[in-house]
Amino acid sequence: MPELPDVDVYIEHIAARTKGKALEKVRLASPFVLRTAEPPLTAVYGQKVERVHRLGKRIVFDFTALHLVIHLMVAGRFRWKELGAAIPGKVGLAAFDFTGAGTLVLTEASTKKRASIHLVDDAGLTALDPGGMEVLGSSVAAFAAKLRSENHTLKRSLTDPHLFSGIGNAYSDEILHHARMSPVKLTSRLTDAEIEKLHSSIHVVLKEWTDRLRAEAGEEFPEKVTAFRPEMAVHGKYGKPCPRCGGPVQRIRYAANEMNYCPTCQTEGKLLADRSLSRLMRGDWPKTLEELEAKKAEGRAVVAPPAPPPKKGSIAERAASFIPKRGG
Secondary structure (H helix, E strand, C coil): CCCHHHHHHHHHHHHHHHECCEEEEEEECCHHHECCCCCCHHHHCCCEECEEEEECCEEEEECCCCEEEEECCCCEEEEEECCCCCCCCCCEEEEEEECCCEEEEEEECCCCCCCEEEEECHHHHHHHCCCCECCCCCCHHHHHHHHCCCCCEHHHHHHCCCCECCCCHHHHHHHHHHHCCCCCCEHHHCCHHHHHHHHHHHHHHHHHHHHHHHHHHCCCCCCCCCCCCCCCCCCCCCCCECCCCCCECEEEEECCEEEEECHHHHCCCECCCCHHHHHHHHHHCCCEHHHHHHHHHCCCCCCCCCCCCCCCCCHHHHHHCCCCCCCC
16 A cells, blocks of 8 residues: 555646646546535536645545545555546546646556545545644654554554554554564553654655655656565565565564564564464474574474364354355
């Protein structure tokens, strides 16, 4: 999912091309991408774009009294084409034609079509705002109050859009690595000094990556937006050497996401384990990098043991009875 640095660079390029230009038409390849029925899209046809800005991870086009809001979600991306360009097959969702400027094409390279378009008034825009704090430019005191308002792990807090704006899975990994903090440390256990350090790391990482992406795009429209970049320290770098200490980067997978970290720099050498896997492996789960390397040297793979057979009469046993036998 495009996060603050990518979205801000998108906005800079979109604003440079569309501000002051009239929205001629919106063409939809899929009616499901539009999540609002009233007001109709025709209500902003012919109106000039007054401003393009970010709302969390959403991109907002301000018109006279209405706002066109686009949420890219995980796989949504933009392309800038000549005016009237066709919407690409398979991945194309919509095209926004701007008079005398060009066409902004919305794509989504995923079978799960989650990207969305809303056309709303001021009240509707407020309703779409998750309410997260914009950390860039915030004071340490305000950041500390927000961070301590709920007790979660650092990873969860940083990626919660109701707490902080624009930070997702990728940059939270990078921020925590820069701050040398464990992703599973609880916010209630942070000292004032640690919070100040985290606040600083957020500024450093987000500004550094925004500048890097801006320089990478140059005058060209940014079309190579990805959450996995070779210059990143730990995100997507499982098994690769940490750029700071040289130790192997580790990860925890959960749902459709993964958490990447350096045990040496962030967890005092301890390996983190997801609850289900560590519960299955119990005492066999390596607690440190040294134990992990020892198990590898012994040829003992760090994998979960086979699950025990379901208890008689249990839900699992009943569910298993519905699985067809091979050849049946």
